[in-house]
Amino acid sequence: MKSLLLIAGFLLMSSQVAAQHVKGKVYEEKGGFELKHLPMPGAYVRLLGSESITVTDAFGVFELDGVQMGDTIEASMVGYEPSGWVWEGRGFVELVLRPGVALEAAEVVAKQRSTSLSLMSPLNVQTLNRAELVKAACCNLSEAFETNASVDASFTDAITGTRQIKMLGLDGKYTQLMVDNMPGPRGLSVVQGLLLIPGDWVQSIAISKGAGTVSSGYESITGQINVALKNPTNADPFHANIYLNGAGRWEWNHVSTHQVSRRWRTALLSHALMNQRVNDRNGDGFLDTPLQRHVILRNEWKFTGDRGIRGEYALSGATTQLVSGQTTPFSEAPWNQLPTWMDQRTFSEGSWVATSLIDRLEATAKTGFVFPAAEWRSIGTQFSALRHASRHNMGGNAYDGVEQMFRANVLYAGRIGNSNHRFTTGGSWVFNSFDESAAWNDTASVSWNRVERVPGAYFEYTLNDEARWNVVAGVRYDRHNLFGGFFSPRFHARFSVSEHVSLKASAGRGMRVPNPLMEQLGPWASRRVWWTWDRESDARVPLQGLNIRPEVASNFGLNASARFKLNHRESSLSIDAYWTEFEERLVVDYDFATDAVLVYNLVGTSRSRTAQVEWDWSMHRRFDVRMAYRYVDAVTDRIQPEARRDPFVSKHRGFAQLSYGSRVRENGSQWRADATFQWIGTQRLPSTASNTEPFRRPDESPDFAQLNLQVSRDFSSRASWYVGVENLTNVRQDRPIIGAGGVADADFQRYFDASLVYGPIFGRMVYSGFRWKVS
Amino acid sequence: MSYLSEMKYALVLFAVLAAQWANAQKESITFRVEGICGMCEDRIEGALDVPGVVVADWDRDSKMVSVVYRSKKITEQELHELIHSVGHDTSAGKATDEEYAGLHGCCKYREGASCPNEEKE
Secondary structure, eight states: OHHHHHHHHHHHHHHHTOOEEEEEEEEEEESSSSOEEEEOTTOEEEETTSSOEEEOOTTSEEEEEEEOTTOEEEEEOTTEEOEEEEOOSOSEEEEEEEEOOOOGGGOOOOOOOSEEEOSSOSSEEEEEOHHHHTTTTOSBGGGTTTTOSSEEEEESOSSSOOEEEEETTEEGGGEEEEETTEEOSOGGGTTGGGGGSBGGGEEEEEEEESSOOSTTOSOOSSEEEEEEEOOTTTSOSEEEEEEEETTSEEEEEEEEEEEOSSSEEEEEEEEEEEEOOOOOTTOSSBOSSOEEEEEEEEEEEEEEOSSSEEEEEEEEEEEEEEEEEBSGGGGSOHHHHHHHHHHOOOSSSSSOEEEEEEEEEEEEEEEEEEOTTOTTOEEEEEEEEEEEEEEEEETTEEEEEEEEEEEEEEEEEEESSSTTEEEEEEEEEEEEEEEEEEEETTTEEEEEEEEEEEEEEEEEEEEEETTTEEEEEEEEEEEETTTEEEEEEEEEEEEESSSSEEEEEEEEEEEEOOOHHHHOOGGGGBSOEEEEEETTTTEEEEGGGOOOOOEEEEEEEEEEEEEEEETTEEEEEEEEEEEEEEEEOEEEESSSOTTEEEEEEOOSOEEEEEEEEEEEEOOSSSEEEEEEEEEEEEEEOOSSTTOOBOTTOBSEEEEEEEEEEOOOOTTSOEEEEEEEEEEEOOBBOOOOTTSOTTSOOOSBOOOEEEEEEEEEEESSSSEEEEEEEESTTOOOOSSOSBTOSSOOHHHHHHHOBOOOOOSOSSOOEEEEEEEEEEO | OOHHHHHHHHHHHHHHHHHHHHHSOOEEEEEEBOOOSHHHHHHHHHHTOSTTEEEEEEOTTTOEEEEEEOTTTOOHHHHHHHHHHTTOOBTTBOOOHHHHHTSOGGGOGGGTOOOGGGTTO
């Protein structure tokens, strides 16, 4: 009886849900966060389990007959992930196709250049993708630019092994770093934040020279670098990497993604680093590479709604520990003694030891909405909150800093008339608090607290006149609670002379509030005490008297790019020139005395002029060549007029790279090899003439050349192994630490200085690693 | 020691090698190859990835392949045969049925298969 009822019920239901006619639209998802959803013509739409199939029209619209409740409507297209929809009765269905995994057998792999420069974008943007990033088996972001000519990387000091970047002849702090279009390393993490972004997590890096856009803030002066991390939609289901180098450092990286539900995808990223080996190759009694431990984790969730709503929500945390200094105490496990060393305050207690701890927690949320009927119109919100705490003890110098930040940004994108005229407008609100205290050998101390609240608004207009012209013009106004209003106009234009030649120009103004104690890591590893300069009495006064003012600069640039055929093969040439002129700058002066570092506000001029030529040629089916030259002229007026040229900046730099890739076999196996040669010209070094021998160093560094080699073997598209040598010619800076190597205690106390670093310290280094993924 | 002078030598050497290479005996031809989509393009251009071929570029719209090759190392007939061997007909001959059978479903140009999803490129 019961079963009869059930059957009757089924019959009743099935008659109710008779086959129906359904309309819908298929969209293509484009871009990173500022998602665009463009209608996709020509996509296949089918009803799973039936013969019914159709193709979308020019507007991405389709109609299907015979759809029943519970049927799955699937849209697909080569090169995109198929997207399904379980039909629950609505008359209009929207499906979104995301670029990515294609049908395995029908995969179309376009030959893509590993570094691409765009002839169409008005911004001078160079994009480094995975193929380029794996050329230098980079461990973190500060090491990812080794194969790039536009960005220089150098050590901050000879103790911590921290690398900082330079662009257009100026420190990385003048470049706005972003991670997934949200604020990246800045504030107190402006230098060390780069260590917290593992290279294997990075999907691509976009380097934009010149002013930049206004929508991400006022801080860009020399340019913007946006790091796109692997995310739930573009990463493989599982990817793992192990790395080991000749200095005893090993690393683990992993990225995995998981489809949680139809709308939610998640990604988990992990990184661990460990180095416990004591290296002292130059025999100066100091570690060449620090002992360190890092653990960094990230979890991201991505929401793809059916009605144009998209969201990305991420939580990341990092904790790092570093110990370095004189080798004598490291016979025992250093981590046991870390608490003692963290409280050590004077030189005389045995050895000179440096410790550094970072703890960081960060949460970001991005939500975007695209109007389904007008895909050119969208609203986005970005929220980020972070707490960054860092603590250092370098001999008797102690630093403790905590930064907290909250930022909200709302963007609205639309068009004026037709799609040739687009605009983005919005507002932001930033809360940023800094809590810093520092002490130098109990002789001087400083304690700074600052709370910033900055509301701002911006408008950016984009003209896209077919192929010939592109203009991006933006204005932004921010009201800083401590420093008043600030206006930042930015302008970019592209003009195509022909299909293969384009000219670009840019101009813009930017501002940043300096945090001198954390932006200069070098002086901490020295006997230098921080002072500021009093113009009235013409004498140095304790740092506490420093009146911090924002740094303001304007940047102007020109670029010409051409693509042409050389010996029937693709080649490109890019020439650019940039000028950065400071209105206000916090000058860091190592030249006044060898026992002091002076920071004071600029009086006079400070500017950097750079020129760069870069030539790429796909010389042969298997070989690519790249050559570049860049020139920098960076000068700043200091207290001593003869010390005008900026220190640690090489006027000339040459760069050459030869890449080989064997033919890719059916199973994806391939051999690859890269040789990168760099020549770095002489750099001015702060004067040490007032020291007695042997504590003097030349006022100019010698030029040097560096060669890196790497060979990679892809066993299949899933597993690859790489081995490489950094600094094959074994170039090392001569006696990088002043006062090292068994000198009298009094001399050490008086002359010790590990901040004058211009070149490599460790010398030749072999490394090897393995990557494995499931796709 | 100045690395600049060494770099100059390397540059000169490089330029000389490149010039010699560029001057080797080369011919360029264009002929029709049947095919449909990006996969076909990869297959056709992949077949011509052999010593002697400088550049091979197949255009999806015109179905024409343009090849620059060294006539001392490879003949025009050999170029056609290479393409036949991966299943594509050319203006100078046809692939065997066996070779053709190996093609992916959407590349079966003889049956008039089509990849509408790639039209926009």
